[in-house]
Amino acid sequence: MHEHLDALEKRMQHLQHAMRQAHEQHDSAQVNALRLELQRTQRAWDALFAPDGEPDQAQPASPSPPAFERAWADAPAREQVHQALALLTVPAAPQLLSQVHEAFFSRPLNTARLTTLRRDEERSFRATPFARPYYVCSALTFDLLSPARALLALSTWPLEQRLVGPLTHRVNFLTSAMRLADAAERLPGDGTPPEPVQRLLLRCARNIPGYPARGPLDLGRLRRAAAAEREIHASDDADTRAEAARRARQRLSDADQIFGSPLRNVARERRSS
Structure with missing residues (x-):
């Protein structure tokens, strides 16, 4: 705490x-x-x-979920990435972010626009630290504390949430599936998710043991199957990330805790230790 x-x-x-x-x-x-x-x-x-177990009376009720039918054609790539990551709550690759944005926000991300986004975000932060409400950044590797390849995150997430260990990819995949199932249930309509949302969730379900290979989408069953497997890995993964976060807070500057430590600096540190 x-x-x-x-x-x-x-x-x-x-x-x-x-x-x-x-x-x-x-x-x-x-x-x-x-x-x-x-x-x-x-x-x-x-x-x-x-x-424990009591609601925070000082905290207002959570706002309603976003209006998923809203058109995002004119939103900058940065805002679109933020929307998709906020829905998933875990680091994700550009391809998944594009699929999520297309399914839930009616428009795919132009992933080509993301190639320079992280560099622009880091340049902005180093020029004027914390001037923006959030920054799109890379996830960080647990061992080198360097940027993880092709995994984007949000600077407002706790450091532990932005770190990636040996089990994190699987844990994050299962977390994403559960978050997407939750979001699908909140969509307006008759309770049947739109076809793009169903296709995305069924692709996730095929990679989750315990979910049937055939049949219609069952959000409750998908969520239970994902939660059961995540329980197997979550504790070990959390320990790895907590230890990495401790090292990062001791060794890295504010900017490097968000955007990662250059590999050359870590190598030099290991040789001198």
């Missing part, structure tokens, strides 16, 4: 500093965006003190 508190308190300080800078620059839109992010972070901090 202490690590989560430290991370949230540090995040709030950064957001307050960024709000002050935006205010001095008369950027009211940025101030408003940062204020909303600060409120979300404050609620997450408050929730850690809620008694």
